Amino acid sequence: MERLADRVILAWGFKRVLLAILAGAFGVLALPPIGFFAAMFVSFTLLAWLIDGAAASPHSSLIGRLWPSFVTGWLFGFGYFVAGLWWLGHALMIDADAFAWALPLAIFGLPAVLAIFYGLATALARILWSDGVGRIAALAGSFGLLEWARSVLFTGFPWNAIGYGMTPVPLMMQTAHIIGIMGITALSVFIFAAPALLGTKQGARFGVSLAALLFAAHLGYGAYVLYGAPKPAAATVAGPVIRLVQPMIEQTAKMDTDGDRAAIFEKHLKLSAEPPQDGGRKPDIIVWPETAIPFILTDNQDALTRIADTLDDNQVLIAGAVRAEDMGPGNAPRYYNSIYVIDGRGQIVAAADKVHLVPFGEYMPFESVLNEFGIQNIVEMPGGFSAAATRQLLTLPSGMKLYPLVCYEIIFPDEMTGDIASASAILNITNDAWFGATPGPYQHFQQARVRAVETGLPLIRDGNSGISAVVNARGEIIAGLGLNKTGFVDATIDGVGFTSNPAYTRQRYFWLIEILLFVIAAVSRSGLVFKRN
Numbered sequence: 221m222e223r224l225a226d227r228v229i230l231a232w233g234f235k236r237v238l239l240a241i242l243a244g245a246f247g248v249l250a251l252p253p254i255g256f257f258a259a260m261f262v263s264f265t266l267l268a269w270l271i272d273g274a275a276a277s278p279h280s281s282l283i284g285r286l287w288p289s290f291v292t293g294w295l296f297g298f299g300y301f302v303a304g305l306w307w308l309g310h311a312l313m314i315d316a317d318a319f320a321w322a323l324p325l326a327i328f329g330l331p332a333v334l335a336i337f338y339g340l341a342t343a344l345a346r347i348l349w350s351d352g353v354g355r356i357a358a359l360a361g362s363f364g365l366l367e368w369a370r371s372v373l374f375t376g377f378p379w380n381a382i383g384y385g386m387t388p389v390p391l392m393m394q395t396a397h398i399i400g401i402m403g404i405t406a407l408s409v410f411i412f413a414a415p416a417l418l419g420t421k422q423g424a425r426f427g428v429s430l431a432a433l434l435f436a437a438h439l440g441y442g443a444y445v446l447y448g449a450p451k452p453a454a455a456t457v458a459g460p461v462i463r464l465v466q467p468m469i470e471q472t473a474k475m476d477t478d479g480d481r482a483a484i485f486e487k488h489l490k491l492s493a494e495p496p497q498d499g500g501r502k503p504d505i506i507v508w509p510e511t512a513i514p515f516i517l518t519d520n521q522d523a524l525t526r527i528a529d530t531l532d533d534n535q536v537l538i539a540g541a542v543r544a545e546d547m548g549p550g551n552a553p554r555y556y557n558s559i560y561v562i563d564g565r566g567q568i569v570a571a572a573d574k575v576h577l578v579p580f581g582e583y584m585p586f587e588s589v590l591n592e593f594g595i596q597n598i599v600e601m602p603g604g605f606s607a608a609a610t611r612q613l614l615t616l617p618s619g620m621k622l623y624p625l626v627c628y629e630i631i632f633p634d635e636m637t638g639d640i641a642s643a644s645a646i647l648n649i650t651n652d653a654w655f656g657a658t659p660g661p662y663q664h665f666q667q668a669r670v671r672a673v674e675t676g677l678p679l680i681r682d683g684n685s686g687i688s689a690v691v692n693a694r695g696e697i698i699a700g701l702g703l704n705k706t707g708f709v710d711a712t713i714d715g716v717g718f719t720s721n722p723a724y725t726r727q728r729y730f731w732l733i734e735i736l737l738f739v740i741a742a743v744s745r746s747g748l749v750f751k752r753n
Contacts, residue, residue: 221415221418221419222419222420222421224419225269225272225416225419225420226419228266228269228270228273228419229269229270229272229273230273231270231273236270236273236292237295239266239270240266240267240270240292240295240296240299241295241296241298241299242299243262243263243266243267243270243296243299244263244267244295244296244297244298244299244300244301244303244338245299245300245302245303246259246262246263246299247259247260247262247263247264247300247382247385248300248303248304248380250384250385250386250388251304251380251384251385251659251663251666252388252659252662252663252665252666253659253662255388255389256388257385257386257388257392259385260382260385260386260408260412261412261415263296263300263412264359264409264412264413264416265412265413265415265416265419267292267293267296267342267359267413268355268356268359268413268416269416269419269420270292270296271289271292271293271342271345271346271349271355271359272355272416272420274288274289274291274292274342274346275288276288285346286343286346286347287343289342289343289345289346289349290339290340290342290343291339292339292342293335293338293339293340293341293342293343294335294336294338294339294342295335296335296338296342297331297334297335297336297337297338297339298331298332298335300331300335300338300380301330301331301334301335301380302327302328302331304380304659304663305327305330305331305334305379305380306327306658307655307656307658307659307660308326308327308330308655308660309323309326309327310654310655310656310658310660311326311581311654311655312326314471314472314475314654315475334370334377337366337367337369337370338363338366340362340366341359341362341363341365341366341367342359342362344358344362344365344366345358345359345361345362345363345741346358348362348738348741348742348744348745349745350741350744350745350747351420351422351423352417352422352423352426352427352744353417353423353426353427353430353740353744354423354740354741354742354743354744354745354747355741355744356410356413356414356416356417356427356431357410357737357738357740357741357744358737358738358741358744358745359409359410359413360406360407360408360409360410360413360737361406361734361737361738361741363382363405363406363409364402364403364405364406364409364730364733364734364737365734367381367382367383367402367405367406368402368730371402371632371633371634372634375576375579376576376632378401378631378632378633379628379631379663379667380663381401381402381405382405382408382409382412383396383401383402383403383404383405383406383408384401384663384666384667384670385408385412386404386408386411386438387401387404387666387670388666390442390446390669390673390694390695390696391439391442391443391446392438392439392442393442393669393670393673393694393695394441394442394444394445394446394673394694394695395438395441395442396670396673396674396726397445397673397674397676397721398441398721398726398729399726399729399730399733400633400674400723400726400727400729400730401633401670401674402633402726402727402730403726403729403730403733404438406730406733406734406737407434407438407733410430410431410434410737411431411434411435411438414427414428414430414431414432415428445694446694446696458501458712459712459713460504460505460618460620460712460713461496461500461501461502461503461504461505461710461711461712462503462504462505462506462507462680462690462710462711462712462713463492463503463505463506463507463708463709463710464507464680464681464682464688464689464690464700464701464708464709464710464711465488465491465492465506465507465508465509465512465682465708466491466509466682466683466684466685466686466688466701466705466706466707466708466709467484467487467488467491467508467509467512467684467706468653468684468685468686468704468705468706469484469487469653469684469685470653471651471653471654474511474514474651474653474684481514481515484514485513485514485515485523485526488508488512488513488539489526489527489530491706491707491708492506492508492530492531492537492708493530494708496710497710500710501710502532502535503535503710504534504535504536504618505535505536505538505616505620506531506535506536506537506538507537507538507539507647507649507680507682508537508538508539508540508649508682509540509649509650509651509682509683509684509688510540510557510626510627510649510650510651510683510684511540511541511542511557511651512539512540512541512649512684513539513540513541513542513560516541516542516543516544517541517543517560517568518543518544518568519544524562524566524567524568525566527562527566528564528565528566531562531563531564531566532564533564533565534564535564536561536562536563536564536569536616536617536618537560537561537562537563538559538560538561538562538614538622538647538649539559539560539562540557540558540559540560540626540649540651541558541559541560542555542556542557542558543555543556543557543558543560543571543573544556545606554606555604555605555606556573556574556605556606556608557573557574557577557605557626557627558571558572558573558574558626559571559572559573559614559624559626559647559649561614561616563617569616569617570614570615570616571614572608572611572612572613572614572624573606573607573608574605574607574608574626574627574629575607575608575609575610575611575629575635576607576628576629576632576635577604577605577607578627578628610638611623611624611635611638611639612624612639613639613642613643614647620644620645621639621642621643621644622643622644622645622646622647622680623636623639623640623643623645623646623647623677624647625646625647625648626648626649626650627648627649627650627651628650628664629648630646630648630664630667630668630671631664631667633671633674633723633726634723634727636671636674636675636723637722637723637724640675640677640723641722643677644677644678644713645677645678645679645680645713646668646671646672646675646677646678646679646680647680647681648668648679648680648681648682649681649682649683650664650681650682650683650684651683651684651685652664652683652684652685652686652687652703653684653685657703657704661683661685661686661687661703662687662703664687665681665687665689668681668691669691669695669697670695672691672692672693672694672695673693673694673695674721674723674726675693675721675723676693676721677693678690678691678692678693678713679691679692680713685703685704686701686702686703686704686705687700687701687702687703688700688701688709689701689709690709690711690712690713692713698711698712698713699711
């Protein structure tokens with residue numbers, strides 16, 4: 221290990237650049253659909269050694285001294301985000317004539333921007349860098365802080381936070397209920413980077429032992445929750461049967477203004493009306509995916525009549541649709557990416573609008589300026605979508621309350637707030653057909669499962685092309701349909717609840733972890749400075 225560490229530390233020029241990019245890219249193997257979490261050990265061990273060798277002239281300014289470490293982290297992040305997010309380009313190729321020009325921006329431009337957070341993390345870590353375990357704590361604390369910043373700044377985009385590499389299976393997800401994905405991220409970087417101590421020896425015994433103890437506690441707590449903790453008492457009354465409809469409508473067909481929208485609508489109705497498999501109970505709740513209804517529902521009474529004809533009196537349909545709001549004479553209507561609850565009589569009894577919109581997809585930042593250059597939303601809606609001011613629970617006629625999240629809203633851990641404590645389950649509808657058979661839908665699904673574990677609530681997730689599933693509060697899949705499959709699945713969510721844990725509690729533990737890591741780093745750094753003096 222020492223010889224390997226020396227070679228990495230002393231790497232220079234193109235070799236160093238390539239090594240940093242490949243180290244970041246290799247870590248993506250820890251993410252879905254592969255989930256080989258051990259890849260992160262290689263990535264962060266190499267990163268720690270590369271920072272060891274990121275030296276600058278002692279006569280340089282502060283920025284000059286930190287610049288080599290920033291560049292190292294940026295290169296690492298660039299490799300990580302290109303390898304982990306290249307599939308975003310698939311959405312642009314749905315309408316290649318209009319958006320193919322932006323393909324390099326999606327595949328390389330966005331990763332270049334996101335990599336700045338990792339560059340800042342390594343630069344911050346370098347300020348507190350020392351010879352022993354303190355530098356590992358500095359790296360972990362810095363990555364935890366900057367990953368949190370990535371989740372909140374500029375509308376936030378916490379996709380593929382490092383902590384997801386430590387949560388490939390339910391056994392390794394349970395810690396998220398206590399410290400959240402950001403807490404897991406900070407501690408994961410410490411664990412993943414600890415083997416770097418074996419190459420430089422100083423502090424190796426303590427650092428590696430501490431990392432091994434943290435990893436064992438992570439696995440041990442997961443095993444306790446899944447196999448040792450008391451299970452919730454069985455419900456005295458059978459819970460509702462939920463049907464997830466996965467129609468697998470090609471995105472090109474959904475966007476075709478001249479296409480047969482009636483056929484798309486009828487496909488949803490047909491799957492909804494199918495008899496239960498294996499002689500099971502008829503569904504009480506039927507769920508359609510994001511923007512499943514291919515027209516403005518409130519302008520189409522015939523569609524509501526067809527829904528009423530399909531549903532039994534005691535059945536409820538939850539469907540994604542575009543909602544239009546009339547703004548008065550002379551004003552363009554506002555459009556919302558919404559969820560409707562429709563009862564067996566064809567009446568809309570509840571609705572919720574999307575709060576956190578996708579920039580450049582559902583709305584255009586600086587729209588008036590960018591439109592001058594011919595840049596438009598991927599989703600062509602006059603003026604784009606509007607965001608709801610607040611998130612509202614969906615209350616079904618039965619009294620069941622659902623916490624509604626549309627598409628990528630579920631990737632934001634700090635948005636699981638408000639009335640979520642009174643919800644029976646999380647509802648997430650999405651349309652991942654934009655991304656085809658790429659890693660994107662698998663990554664999206666994993667993040668949704670972690671939200672279920674964090675909140676202690678079961679998850680009802682329905683996607684146009686998948687992955688659709690009912691997931692319990694421990695992240696385990698009760699029933700589901702795989703990617704790009706057509707059909708439906710029926711399942712119940714009774715008996716799968718878990719003790720609720722508010723977001724602010726997880727946030728407190730995260731910041732406590734951050735403080736402890738930076739204290740360790742600062743004490744180690746102070747000892748190094750005093751020893752030199």
